[in-house]
Amino acid sequence: MSASMPNARPRAVFQSFDEPSDPATVAPRIAALRAELAARGLAGFVIPRSDQHQGEYVPPCDERLAWATGFTGSAGAAVVLADKAALIVDGRYTLQSAAQTDTSVVTPVQMAEQSLEAWIEANLPAGGVLGHDPWVHTPEQAAKLEAAARRAGGRLEAVRPNPIDGLWQGRPKPPRAPVTLHAEALAGEGAATKIARVRAALAKAKLDALVISDPHNLCWLLNIRGGDVPHTPLALGYGVLLADGPVRLVIDPAKLSAAVREALAPVAEPADIADFASLLASLAPGRSFRLEAGSAACAIRDIIIEAGGTAEMGSDPIALMKAAKNASELDGSRAAHRRDGAAMARFLSWFADKAPAGGLTEIDAVEELERFRRETNALREISFSSISGAGPNAALPHYRVSRASNRPIEPGIFLIDSGGQYEDGTTDITRTLAVREVSEEMRRHYTLVLKGHVAISRAVFPKGTSGAQIDALARLPLWEAGLDFDHGTGHGVGSYLSVHEGPQRISKVGHTPLELGMILSNEPGYYREGHYGIRIENLIVVEPRDVPGAERVMYGFETITLAPYERALIEPSLLTEAERAWIDAYHARVLAEIGPALTGEAERAWLKAACAPL
């Protein structure tokens, strides 16, 4: 059946291709907000994209930036003053912000040209009071806003309730997806021992309590999952862990079934999220709290301090514990990657069969790949909206296809970056594919990117080395050609949690030492604006490395993603012998581990050819 017959194709379930907002709503909403600000005596108001947890995925009820400005990107902030308003976004959202907002009302500003703080400093009227919602800013963010407001001759004021919430007609209710238990066989460690480890870390730091403000950390600690945001199996809520008392699971009680309550009873005491502020205030007197600087809201700090406690901004010790996966989590992840690899192989085989004839679009590819993943019968979600880029769209590293942007896949390069959420692991893979003829230049660029990718895969480094120290390995072949890419080489990945997890990362700002069991992506790229883009991504795990004669404890990476590279884009003459040997060995492993899972004759034949030695 031809892939160009839309009705015969399965529809994507987890990904939407709709335009999510309408610029026509912007003017009346900004006008209503201005009236509300005037009534409250505020000269302006800051609207970040963040929710109360500073999360990457935000529930619909917290999409205040989208409500006010129309902008639906994953990062940005607006400032609305009486006579002007700005939407500050980073470089990847320049076009999208201008298209989604009403530019006659809200001016899109590129962060590199003028930061949020610089815009405030230049535009807030002297004597003006800039409002902000203390639940959606961290103390560090608020301090920067405050300094900017002061430089403008005004000041910052925390305001509650958020002035948008009363104006928002039909505002969605906060999500109430049921909390589920994450089996200990998959988690590899019970909540009780995890809590004991966190208590030991608190004791070492001489602190009395920890507020768990990042729901990923909460889910990890209690071995629970949920469904409150897209793509990540997150239960939104807080935890309060006392050195001398029970762990409080601060959550909407409607999310907890009787069975889950009972299972959690030995380790956590539920508390209604509606009473979070009063709970904090009751626990605070005389206690020293650690708050996570990157996710804890100003409001949490203020409540603790006003109630007579102390609040130290720092790291949540759970973040590092969660980052280093145990043997059960790694076994689960390997199984998930074999399963996902088989789905990818089926997709790649299908693509190799269908794409050359023409007629496929970016959306077709996304839908077909999701179908192969769903046919594993184990897919819970996709781990993010697939990036499916044909031609010049592949040169946009964060491109997300919509029905309006959807391009036909024509001869040249096609890039697809996608992943699946399975209960035993989260995957994330990018392959750049050739469609019919590719130019010598495309082959050269692909091979330079591949060399960097292989350099990370093969890296050997001493214990204590950070991702920042090895990031350049992925860039050297490009640098020698006068090229580079403008994103990090790799991000941390969770265990049936977020596909973007910190603090581990391979980038120039990734200063966390790489520890055994951490899962990261390895995804160098090259983007020729207006023409094509290349990215090659596998997930890798930090593993011990036995080097003969070593005087240091050495680490390296195990690659857990299993899918062939695009041989039509590899120029073998640019590879060293060692690089070629590594690729051949990897392909042999892919064939051995994925081959048996393929049932179709054509798919097996395709994989065998794709995995032959170069």
Added chain:
Amino acid sequence: MSASMPNARPRAVFQSFDEPSDPATVAPRIAALRAELAARGLAGFVIPRSDQHQGEYVPPCDERLAWATGFTGSAGAAVVLADKAALIVDGRYTLQSAAQTDTSVVTPVQMAEQSLEAWIEANLPAGGVLGHDPWVHTPEQAAKLEAAARRAGGRLEAVRPNPIDGLWQGRPKPPRAPVTLHAEALAGEGAATKIARVRAALAKAKLDALVISDPHNLCWLLNIRGGDVPHTPLALGYGVLLADGPVRLVIDPAKLSAAVREALAPVAEPADIADFASLLASLAPGRSFRLEAGSAACAIRDIIIEAGGTAEMGSDPIALMKAAKNASELDGSRAAHRRDGAAMARFLSWFADKAPAGGLTEIDAVEELERFRRETNALREISFSSISGAGPNAALPHYRVSRASNRPIEPGIFLIDSGGQYEDGTTDITRTLAVREVSEEMRRHYTLVLKGHVAISRAVFPKGTSGAQIDALARLPLWEAGLDFDHGTGHGVGSYLSVHEGPQRISKVGHTPLELGMILSNEPGYYREGHYGIRIENLIVVEPRDVPGAERVMYGFETITLAPYERALIEPSLLTEAERAWIDAYHARVLAEIGPALTGEAERAWLKAACAPL
């Protein structure tokens, strides 16, 4: 004449080999200090090694840590309480601190095991007041001390005058070396245009004034030099630069001759350093000051704030201006390196001739090398005490030979790290030399270090890249063998100023982008404790690099140090073709640029052989 006849050899002028302190003085001095602390109601006092400028080299009158504890290392701090005292040092000074102090009175503590703050927290009695001299701590350091004192249940108090100063019999007077003018032909830019650039930076930051607390920045700004500390031609003093007034040169007036005063008159107004506090207080009201976080004392901040100004801790914009050398400075540095390279070649030739017969010592090598440098008739100083290490002493990266530690140079490896201060440039070079037979293992280790050194020399990277991003290039060949070294790959170097200059550096904490004209060292190493050490060091300059087809502005390094590597330690089979070609080309350049400067037949023959293709 044999090198083993001491009286026939020239003596080193700039380097001393004496043991600089006596443990017997420690007990009575600590006792006197305790009496003084008791009289002032203090439970304890902190004695850092730093002077008022947080400098690496400190004038004798500010060697309070050495006076109190006997310890003369370049970093460390003591805390003296009523019943105990600790000397906290880093790993390189473990042995030296124990040897120099009286351990029955002062307990040496290794920083990695217990930090200064952790020791205070564990030992300051509850309710105790810990004193500190606010002129020798930065606000950031004082904040850490204060937090530690608070955790111990006590508090920190700034005390003046420093309690040591009244007890110190025969305390040296502050240095009063005459200020000299650094010729504009060498500086490449007049003080007036430098000041204008700093004013522009202040205006951009919307600040009214800058306190220049790092004398290196002061000397650069006004094109002056001095002689107040060992090895660095530094005039100690402060500067105060106002957006709307003259630059104040705050200095002991005795250092300024009439001619220097007159030359400086158009750009700076002298102010007596004895009146610095009242000058600051008179300028502070209503002005916003920038202070350099790394060098400005607490006292400076406090005076400004008490007098009604504001003080923002940040970077001194001069530091980055000074780091990027202009064409005149680079021409000067190249000339200095040719001159120094010729002296090094004479030394290396002498060493190759004399060392195999035996009888030479580490001190002999230092004295001979200094003699060759002095024979250039241009040497103003050595840029630091030479590190001359035979056998196991070479495995100590910061070893400084004394008459007591002096070892004979025996067959195997000898390491010498040294440099010269010339009016046109500062040099710093390390060569590791073979004496008679060297083992296969030594050759392998030397070659691995050389590969890392060549990787930095050959590196090509985009504008904006920091030293932290390329540091690993120097380590990869060692990492692959399970080896590493525990210091940064490179430090910044001044222009007839400090041999250790920031903010530029190649190390995992070197986050300053590398800019055109910055001079850095490139000095990977390998140290086999108790056996031998290897380090290979050249100075390099960031230069533009024209890469065909480049899409980014690319930089690379020009190597300015000119001296052959030790071919007896190179194992060519471990080198790639590109590495070998780079080394051969470098040696050809050394021969072409240094050869003509050598007059002795034997020296010329030696250099030719040393620079032959591998």
